[in-house]
Amino acid sequence: MTATGAGLPFGIDFGGSGIKGAPVDVARGEFATDRVRIDTPDPSTPEAVAEVFASLLAMFPTSDAPVGVTVPGVVVKGVVNSAANIDKHWIGADADRLFTDKTGRDVHVVNDADAAGLAEVRYGAAKGRRGLVIVTTLGTGIGSALVYDGVLVPNSELGHLEIDGHDAEKRAAASSREREDLSWKDWAKRLTTYYRKLEDLFSPELFVVGGGVSKKSEKFLPLIDIDTEIIPARLRNAAGIVGAALYATETSD
Known part of the structure; x- marks a missing residue:
């Protein structure tokens, strides 16, 4: 090499x-x-x-x-x-x-999820955005990262919020759509409930949605009925590696 x-x-x-x-x-x-x-x-x-x-x-x-x-x-x-x-x-x-x-x-x-969040804020979909950005990764579960003015607030674990008596990720993760064979519209209703809860708790400036399903964001993001701007992640599969290297660099410094 x-x-x-x-x-x-x-x-x-x-x-x-x-x-x-x-x-x-x-x-x-x-x-x-x-x-x-x-x-x-x-x-x-x-x-x-x-x-x-x-x-x-x-x-x-x-x-x-x-x-x-x-x-x-x-x-x-x-x-x-x-x-x-x-x-x-x-x-x-x-x-x-x-x-x-x-x-x-x-x-x-x-x-x-924190690594992916850092990467999206520094280099990706949320680059240059101020205030509170919440990055969520929709996959087997729901990962989350809170980044305020470029500074990571670690270990938010917002996929485990209780909503309507359920662990949020059990109802709204991408795996739940596949497991229950939900239509994009029906899944978007669950995501609306989830993101409205995050709006109520944090009043963010922006949501960024990552995970493999973000490649199909046009099928569900427009159906999520919330007030906050919500956009797909940009780095996708590279976000974890890039964010981890960035975190190590800044932690070492």
């Missing part, structure tokens, strides 16, 4: 099926080389995942630049405090220390 990307921060997006990574040009918010994907190990314990991270980084030039890693859970000072959709051994794991020790790099872990 060429030395392209050497010296740049590295982003790793850890998901249930795949672990993807690339060096990132944080001045531009773009991959510096093609990303590499490795299957997520089974079981996906922190130690097993750390081995994959080390292998992934070894595919790229040696560097002292920081590494950012997304985790689908609440992260406080590098410690993972929840594991709704990953191995339960993650709960209480000091992921920053584990990954730093295993890889020999300065590693910083961040919630996956």
